[in-house]
Amino acid sequence: MTVVGLRAERDRLEAVRRYDILDTPPDGAFDRVAALASQIFQVPIAIVSVVDSDRIWFKSHHGLDVTQIDREPGLCASAIMGLEPWIVTDAVADPRTLANPLVAGEFGLRFYAGAPLTTHDGFNLGTLCVIDREPREVTEQEKDLLVELARVVVDELELRRNARLAVASAEQRLRDVEHLAQALQASLLPPSLPTIPHLTLAARYQPASRFEVGGDFYDVFPIDGSAWGFVIGDVMGKGPHAAARTSAARYTIRAAAIHEGAPRTVLETVNQALLADPSAAADAPFVTALFARVEPGGTGTRVLFASAGHPLPTVLRATGSTEVVGTPGTLLGVLPTVDIADAVVELAPGDTLVLITDGVHDSGRPLRLQQEGLEDVLRGCAGLSAPGIVERVHGAIAAAQRDDIAIVALTANWP
Numbered sequence: 001m002t003v004v005g006l007r008a009e010r011d012r013l014e015a016v017r018r019y020d021i022l023d024t025p026p027d028g029a030f031d032r033v034a035a036l037a038s039q040i041f042q043v044p045i046a047i048v049s050v051v052d053s054d055r056i057w058f059k060s061h062h063g064l065d066v067t068q069i070d071r072e073p074g075l076c077a078s079a080i081m082g083l084e085p086w087i088v089t090d091a092v093a094d095p096r097t098l099a100n101p102l103v104a105g106e107f108g109l110r111f112y113a114g115a116p117l118t119t120h121d122g123f124n125l126g127t128l129c130v131i132d133r134e135p136r137e138v139t140e141q142e143k144d145l146l147v148e149l150a151r152v153v154v155d156e157l158e159l160r161r162n163a164r165l166a167v168a169s170a171e172q173r174l175r176d177v178e179h180l181a182q183a184l185q186a187s188l189l190p191p192s193l194p195t196i197p198h199l200t201l202a203a204r205y206q207p208a209s210r211f212e213v214g215g216d217f218y219d220v221f222p223i224d225g226s227a228w229g230f231v232i233g234d235v236m237g238k239g240p241h242a243a244a245r246t247s248a249a250r251y252t253i254r255a256a257a258i259h260e261g262a263p264r265t266v267l268e269t270v271n272q273a274l275l276a277d278p279s280a281a282a283d284a285p286f287v288t289a290l291f292a293r294v295e296p297g298g299t300g301t302r303v304l305f306a307s308a309g310h311p312l313p314t315v316l317r318a319t320g321s322t323e324v325v326g327t328p329g330t331l332l333g334v335l336p337t338v339d340i341a342d343a344v345v346e347l348a349p350g351d352t353l354v355l356i357t358d359g360v361h362d363s364g365r366p367l368r369l370q371q372e373g374l375e376d377v378l379r380g381c382a383g384l385s386a387p388g389i390v391e392r393v394h395g396a397i398a399a400a401q402r403d404d405i406a407i408v409a410l411t412a413n414w415p
Contacts, residue, residue, distance in 0.1 A: 012080075013053055015123035019157050020164065021050055022057055029156050033128065034062035037149050041142060043111065043132040048153055049076045050117075050126035059126075073101045079114035080124035085143050088112040090135035110135045113143075115150035120158060128153055174211065188217050188246050196228055198296040200411040202386035204394050207404045208359070214404030215242040215285070216357040219250055221257075226295055229257045232355040232408050233289035233310060242285055248277060249287050249332070263291045263306035264340040267332065271308070274333035287332040290355060294410065301347040301412040306340050308332045311358055314375060316389065318350025320382030322375040347412035352389055354378060359403035360393065369397055386411040 016022065030048045038046040045063040049056050056074040058067050071077050075097065079086035088094050091103040091110050102109045114129035128150040193201045207214035215235035223229050231253050235245045249270055256269040267289060274287060290313065292305035305313065309331030312324050329340035347353060354374075362368050369377070377396045381389045386409035393407050 012123050016125050019161050030060040033149055033153055034060040037130050038062050041130040043130045045131040047129050051077055051080050075112050076127045079127045080116050085115045087138050089137055108133045113138055115146045117150055117154050190219055198413050200386045202390040202409050204390045204407045212238040213243045216404040216406040217246050218406050218408050223257050228294045230292040230294055234357045235287050236285035245285050262342055264342045266291050267306055267308045267340050271332040271338050286334050298415045303345045306342050308340050314354045316352045316378045322378050349412050349414040352409050352411040355408040357406045359405035362403050363397035363401045365400035
């Protein structure tokens, strides 16, 4: 084979690979074409073949049990060399085929007609061929019918290739969306929890979908030398609009916490900032948030907090009892005046404060967890520290999560 011929064969084999047809399972569509060709030509054998580098593989083989043969003695390898049907009316009298093992051997081939499977960009993948052990003639009409049937086979191959490409493209778009959502979501959460003396911290965030940015968020940051700010919140909705609202709420809380002493004042400042945001539409999503000023100490931890429409914290005492603390307040970003009250809870060594978003209450199986179910789970966590408690709560709802969830826990350490 010349250099030009080798290059052409290399390109042809690349086309074969693109169609991803070799060694695929039997397929009714191709079997029906082969059976129809057998009926039209009134021959016992019809084959849809694909010519590989060293073999001829049969996608369909009507009237023949063999699934492939070596390329060298195969007539299909000759039929793909041109664009017109390759016809042998009497193989023992045809100089092109009389020495072929399929003709001279036990198989006894006498008649062969093969139309190349020519792709839309001009590559011959294989053939649609009909075979008989008796010589026969072929009319022009039969040639035309064979060519049309071969085109049907190619159209089916093209359809399947395009479907695979469309699926692959859609999957890539989903991966891109997932990566973007994960990157944006990560920017709305702290990269890691800090190490705070006298406290053990744990948090878990789980969006409802890998492909959307959730509205739940949490944050932990230093306020001064003796206090830390803890935030957990929820922005109605999902996607970029909710993400922008989340970012505005989170960073406004960080800034306000430095200048304002009372948690309720911090949340009131956030409310005014959300209402004044020029980029926020009239139907901008509302925000619920809980902000706590945490002052850890060796003999216990003081938590001063306020809630703006957010689920109230639950305290799991070292004794195994639970209690809900605080007062519900007005959600943020809707009304110019909000009703928010400060509350204080003291954590003795071994006590844990658990903060959640409402997705935790709304998840669970068979019924939604709700506050009663959450407290049942927490009572079963007696003796566990923050990481174990967060994992236990998440485990109670993970199999039936209905919304984005965030769980934050802080345990006052024993001296």
